[in-house]
Amino acid sequence: MCSEYRDPWVDVRTYHGLPADQVISALQKEIRRGNTENAALLAYEMVITSPALEDYLWYRLMVISVEDIGFGEPQAPVLINALYQMLSTFDRGAGERKLFAVHAVRYLCGCQKxxxxxxxxxxxxxxxxxxxxxxxIPDYALDMHTAKGQEMGRGRRHFFEEGARLNPELPDRDRTYHERIMKMLEQGELD
Known part of the structure; x- marks a missing residue:
């Protein structure tokens, strides 16, 4: 991190007088470790402090869902975003807003990381x-969709044999239309 960077939350105190930068840091560390109760308390503190800190909480939860949860639960970003979108239907003063934050934190704490x-x-x-x-740029990327591939005379056959190759491919996937396309290419019906 650049030594000139200064976290703007350093100068902010939460509702109960805690340094906001430390609350933000502790929230992420507690979610990483699955310490649900303290993580939820930290999120609650952020929500009751100010709209700006509540917004930053959701920003951090979205980052955490990718940075720390990742492939442990690939749908985590979708759920966190859905909760955040649902939140927009509630006024800032609505007590239910806290429920969405606590639910999101509990979910992230319980996820594989x-x-x-x-x-x-x-x-x-x-x-x-x-x-x-x-x-x-691998050779197989130079297909009919690139100027270089067109210069090389690569058309649909090359695309369906090389450019459209899948790995890992779904076992036993429906190959009906791929086979029909290849047959059309063989018979010169498709160029």
Missing amino acids: DRSSDEMVIWMSHAVESGEIRPQ
Whole structure:
């Protein structure tokens, strides 16, 4: 992190006088460890402090659903976003708003956790910045959808044989239409 960066929440105190930056940090650490009760209390503190801190709570919960839950529960971002969208139907003064925050935190605490996407981003950021790696364009990507592929004369056959290849492919998937397309290509009915 840049040494010039200053977290704006450093200067904010919560409703009960806690440093907001510490509450935000503790919330994420407690969700990571599955410490539901304290995580819910921290979220509650954020909600009752101010609309700005409540909004930031939801921002953090969305990040946590990807950064810390990840493939442990791939639908976590969908659920958190759904709860956040539902929340928009309630006025700021509605007591039910706390219910959505606590429910979201309880859900995230109970999820299996996986930080591999965040770890991959951290690794890539360093490796790209240092010049160690760069993205590659594989030959099979040069198909009828690219200027280079068109120059190479690659058409639908190449696309369906190479460009549309799936891995991992659903076992026993319906291949009816793929086979029909390949037959049409064989017979010259499709170019």
